[in-house]
Amino acid sequence: MANDALALIDEQVKKYKILLYMKGTPDFPMCGFSAATIQVLDSYRVEYASVNVLDNPEIREGVKRYSNWPTVPQLYINGEFVGGCDIVREMHTKGELEPLIRAAVPS
Numbered sequence: 001m002a003n004d005a006l007a008l009i010d011e012q013v014k015k016y017k018i019l020l021y022m023k024g025t026p027d028f029p030m031c032g033f034s035a036a037t038i039q040v041l042d043s044y045r046v047e048y049a050s051v052n053v054l055d056n057p058e059i060r061e062g063v064k065r066y067s068n069w070p071t072v073p074q075l076y077i078n079g080e081f082v083g084g085c086d087i088v089r090e091m092h093t094k095g096e097l098e099p100l101i102r103a104a105v106p107s
Helices: 002-015 032-043 057-067 085-094 097-104
Strands: 018-022 049-052 074-077 080-083
Touching: 002 018, 002 049, 002 057, 018 032, 032 085, 074 097, 080 085, 085 097
Parallel strands: 018 049
Antiparallel strands: 018 074, 074 080
8 A cells, every 4th residue: 555655656746847735724724834845935926736734644654654754844946845834934934945936937
């Protein structure tokens, strides 16, 4: 089963230009870190996909193995792991996140 979850995660990461694994949904985040990450993404006014890890325990654990990162949320842009909430906020503040987002989803 675990390998199935990793295969699904790999497929999702490659399918979507911007993908956020989070607790809850963009409209109803279930933790403060997911809410803060959504706030950053929404500030760019771009489309992105999200996966609610609370819906699937195998995805919740699998995404941590996939990225070798112990927490959720996790942001992927163009198939690459960007980071969790703190990294996303820091990159946003330093102006490092916007070029990645604009390259993935030109306006």
